[in-house]
Amino acid sequence: MSDQHRDGVRTIAVPGLDEHNREILERLPGGERHRFLPLLSIDELQYGDEIPVLDLLEKARSELDRAGPVDGVIGFWDFPVSTMVPLLCAHVGSPGPSLDAVLRCEHKYWSRLEQRAVIDEHPAFALVDPDRDTEPPADVPFPMWVKPVKSFSSDLALRVTDAAGFRDALAIIREGIGRVGEPFAELMALGDPPPEIAAHGGRVCVAEEAVEGRQLTLEGWVRDGELHVLGAVDTVNRADVPSQDRFVYPSSVPDTVVERMTSVTGRIVRRVGLDHTTLNVEFFWDPESDRLTVLEVNPRHSQSHAELFEHVDGAPNHLAMVRLALGEEPAMPHRQGHHAVAAKWFLRRLDDGVARRVPTAEEITEVQRSVPGTTVDVIVAEGDRLSELPDQDNYSYKIANIYVGGSDERELADRFRRCAELLPFTFDP
Template sequence: MPKNVFVLGLDDHNRRILEDMPDAHECVFHGVLTFDEIYGEKISLGDVLGAAQRQLDAFEGSGGSIDAIIGFWDFPVSTLLPLLRKRYGLPTASLEEVVKCEHKYWSRLVQQKVIDEYPPFGLVDPEHDTAPPADLRYPMWVKPVKSFSSVLAFGVNDEEHFQEALGKIRDGMDWISAPFEELLEYVDLPPEIAAVGGRVCLAEEAIVGRQLTVEGYRYQGDVHVYGVVESVRFDNSPSFLRFQYPATLPEYVIERLTDISRRLVEEIGLERMTFNIEYFWDPGTDAITLLEINPRHSQSHAELFEDVDGMANHEAMLRLALDRDPKFPHRKGRYAVAAKWFVRRFSDGVVRRQPTPEEIDAIQHIVPGTSIELAAREGDRLSELQEQDTYSYHLASVYIGAADEAELTAKFDQVVAALPFEIDEVDTVGAAAG
């Protein structure tokens, strides 16, 4: 009998990836809530959890088995998984282990126990504090203890910028902080985390170097690292230009990243879980600094691993959920290098025209090894789109496989030149110009 696999927030893009995977032939994938039902204008953890349970209960009540529950999005999906898996008797890491990663301050306290590669940090109360902790130096980053995709994360160089950032955080943090505080009620928190809750911020001294993401999983107590992705930013901007795999690093750096990752995951737990851990490596000083650990793989990297290694990282997640060893392949794919590129705009606007499906198909045919996904559509006001980073607006993602980095860049330039977005400027009172 096929395995019934339930996927939180399943969308068309990730359904295609799942259905192309090696083990897909023995699985039936069922969506549990849509992405928009989970990530609406307001996120209610209780409402989303209740709706997911009702959908799963209805399936179980019809006599069907629930063989696995998976998801690849950040909070709240990442934290709903252990709650739902426990309810339906499926193997899972504990909610506490997941929240140790999700809560940025708690994560730093765990890191202090087993590694030295983290930046100076401290807590900030956005309602009352007007300056960072006295022992931290500018430049620094300030962000809520729960955020993702760089939402409400601000780089600040002085007290004026710090206070301006706190004002923006206060105005926008409830979208994530309110449901995150709901989640904390499900966890037996240590006193130092219970005292701060989920509506505080973390200030950290800025890290320099090349940004890297280590992906791996833990199965039967063993921690496996299967790849390192490099995150390349635009010149003079903290916004990402591309995620590139594999990262071009000296072997000893990969060994150090693997060792740090293994020690941290073993301290937290995360049995039968994928993870991704973000680092900076400074080639000048050879220093490695850990940015954050996420208790999930990155769905943004799925096509990259498929192109280079021959298997999407979704497959590791699926096999773990079915209590199987992922046995991730190495360099069995069609391309030597792959990247997810971001088409961005650095000023607000209203999308007057988006590329049509026919135009996208034509570009993908002309530039082989590419796949284009739109993030902004006709009628969208860019500043009103959810999950935008603080410094730019995401118009489209372009997945590209190539023989080398030069071909990778040439293909992206060709795609961007051909994408027919038309965007109206927005004037100072917020109306579309023209």
């Protein structure tokens, strides 16, 4: 037995562990019993020109072997982390989801086929080959979204309103689809996808009916086949561009809507065989028609929501992930936090530019001291050109994440506004 195990300390490997999430993990209840082992860096996992996923997988396994006894593997990032986690859990013999269950969620077209088998709450959709197709699918109405079957952070997800726009979107997607699509196909080959999925590889897209309404996310976990709901989060989009403005917890939709989301999620989870993992499912709900539609199924929780749950419930959703990885029941707190409502706000710039001045660590600390209930995470550095940064959408540029807790949404908005005014950014065009 290692000294760490003798002392009751459990080692948990975390692919792509960044400083912000390390701080969240280390203040978890019972955090003194955990050692979080960084596994690969987020830069090599997501931000390179290429993603050599099989080499990264082998490197991760070697790092695990050198680390000695490892009790669990967790991950809260999208591809390739989310797809590697089942393989790394199997490598160390810890609880985790199966690779095929994760693939059934992550492959956007395969996921839609699985959803269609058990629910009606999905948009019209069709498979599209950007290398061969020139006309939009007849059974998907405009406006539609065209997306690679695997991408992250809405990369290459394009909204089109006519046939010319469809062809333009495919031209853009063709240029960039291989960066994620090809390594995704390499990991798919380690699983057992049906022939009609495997035959297309990762260089294909799904066209989906553009659905209107309020965007919501149901967060929870699955253990021994049983779904447990942590809560529902509102996603509020900007009015000027189709970019996310903020996440707000708890959601303000009626409880009956959350109950329907829970029912739909349960049917999907059972269909795809997802187990021993956190998850989140994104929905649209149209208050006028009462239509509920699944947007996306993610076989991981959202690290973007961690501090929201911490503010309101008393512990971040990371806690459920850690306890599941160790084979424990999550037993999450509820409404035991210091705030009634919380939000993650995206501070954005609409125009491209080069950062000439960004807030210093001392200035960030002073802003957080001046505006209670806030945490500021600046995500640009001096000299960065915004259009060259990773993890950006196609319509605007994130420059900081601002986490806010408060008594109501008006107080959240006031605190965000004060932070935005106090943070000194300067950009050259």
